[in-house]
Amino acid sequence: xxxxxxxxxxxxxxxxxxxxxxxxxxxxxxxxxxxxxxxxxxxxxxxxxxxxxxxxxxxxxxxxxxxxxxxxxxxxxxxxxxxxxxxxxxxxxxxxxxxxxxxxxxxxxxxxxxxxxxxxxxxxxxxxxxxxxxxxxxxxxxxxxxxxxxxxxxxxxxxxxxxx
Numbered sequence: 001x002x003x004x005x006x007x008x009x010x011x012x013x014x015x016x017x018x019x020x021x022x023x024x025x026x027x028x029x030x031x032x033x034x035x036x037x038x039x040x041x042x043x044x045x046x047x048x049x050x051x052x053x054x055x056x057x058x059x060x061x062x063x064x065x066x067x068x069x070x071x072x073x074x075x076x077x078x079x080x081x082x083x084x085x086x087x088x089x090x091x092x093x094x095x096x097x098x099x100x101x102x103x104x105x106x107x108x109x110x111x112x113x114x115x116x117x118x119x120x121x122x123x124x125x126x127x128x129x130x131x132x133x134x135x136x137x138x139x140x141x142x143x144x145x146x147x148x149x150x151x152x153x154x155x156x157x158x159x160x161x162x163x164x
Contacts, residue, residue: 026064082122084120084139085120087145087146087148088118088144089146098110098119106134108123
């Protein structure tokens with residue numbers, strides 16, 4: 001039986017108890033991850049050391065997993081966003097299929113799901129022609145994949161992170 005734990009990126013320490021200060025720190029860092037700890041300390045009337053300790057504890061608990069820059073894909077020429085529902089030939093094909101999908105730079109997100117599909121992926125391409133190439137020559141050629149259904153996104157009107 002495959003070890004599905006190796007594919008989990010969302011493991012957290014459920015024993016960690018956040019309080020109001022932790023939530024305030026998270027909200028501030030989610031708005032701007034480059035905010036200096038000294039500025040947060042002044043805003044929340046605590047020491048910079050307290051902010052540092054709180055952030056480190058949230059990192060250790062798996063709540064904070066990194067900081068990143070948000071990029072506009074269209075500004076980089078990625079005009080086509082689509083979602084592809086994937087049916088695998090068998091449940092045991094999941095590890096190999098995910099490993100192969102992970103090698104495709106156009107696949108920017110993947111989810112192991114219940115319902116109509118085994119796997120649901122988000123794909124970004126620069127054109128419909130590029131999407132057709134990725135579908136036919138890269139995704140649908142993966143041996144473990146039985147079938148796919150592609151949904152092209154026309155717009156993305158809601159984008160937000162979860163609230164702490």
